[in-house]
Amino acid sequence: MTLMKSPESAMPPKVFDAMQSARSGLAELKDKTLFRRQRKSESACDTHQTFNARSFSTFCSNDYLGLANHPLVSQAARDALSVYGVGSGASHLISGHHQAHEELGQRLAMFQAAHIPRVKSLTFSTGYMANLGVITALCALPKVTSLDTGETKDFTRIYSAQLNHASIVDGIRLASKQSNVELCVFDSSALSTLRSALECDTSGHKLIVCDGVFSMDGNLGPVKELLDLATQHDALLLIDDAHGFGVLGEQGHGILEHLDLHSDRLIYVGTLGKAAGVFGAFVCAHETLCEWIFQKARPYIYTTATPPSLAMATLQSLNIIESAEGHARRAHLNLLIQTWRETLKFKHWQTPPSHTPIQPVVVGDNALCLKLDEALQSMGYLIPAIRPPTVPLGTARLRVTFSANHTVQEVKTLAGVLMDLESQHSSS
């Protein structure tokens, strides 16, 4: 957030109700240790970065494969800038849809072609917008009339995993305002409630939504079991694989490749600002469903298309993800994860059972988590505290993440630092 100074002569502003409320709301956030701040980076995204003129070893980005500052990806963006300029100039449906977006969509569809028949893809500006657009579009599917009873069922029931990302939660909230939607939140670690709810569901359409990799815990969603349930109960299954795309699967195609799943009921959302190292997101689905999303997703229709240079940079990043270099980067990442899990031993703090580059250290208390964040900063580490409402109450954590650019030694050293911190702070 940037603060502009008022001119000297300006009158002090009169305090009106909204300003007064904002002040007391902000004071309350500070009291509850929920006040958020941002840091200013002065260097490219990498495992060592400068913030406010200080150098840090960072274990917090989503740049899992270390592609955000890869020379070939940066070069592809520079080359494209010299051809296409900076901005796309308009939304996709006016004149902003460039050849580069088209190629990127086709390439992303090819990544999921073994898993979704007749797959097509649509690119979005961000993952947040993709989830808003896809969920609202699917909830706007026309009513269905039962061939047997002639009864029209005009509502959609959404089954959403409890720990799904905020963009899914917000997509459902928005869909509920626009369409006739009922929500059922399920625990992804115990699917019996979901199973019983599906058995007595009489809705027109059913949509199950789950993260492929939970962003704050790092564990995988029960995607195979969910697909079985979706098939048995005639539901669609939307998987948000923001943290699996590029990382999971032999070729980095994501969780559907990792679990070898196939179905025309699958709607796959991936993001391009995490392992792919660039920016943006996409959805892959059967061509009919994709066409419906294209026609109906307002966050796709009513926004300026992303710069074509980013699409070109992403195409280069996809080349790397599928190449021998991509394989080697994933293999190294897995070595880092294994080293971490073998080295780190806590007495009190929790490490959820994750085998992805997201390796949180759950300490529980907000104030303690902030203290640890500061202690780590004083030692030259950047691992920001993650507190509610981003994570459930009482589960404040250091969200440690790895990049293929980290070394094994760096990971071992950090594990030692955290174990020392636990022995110093576990009684506080």
Ligand SMILES: Cc1ncc(COP(=O)(O)O)c(C=O)c1O
């Ligand atoms: C699971 C999940 N979905 C969607 C998003 C949003 O993606 P984007 O950052 O591209 O808006 C995130 C971002 O962190 C995420 O973790």
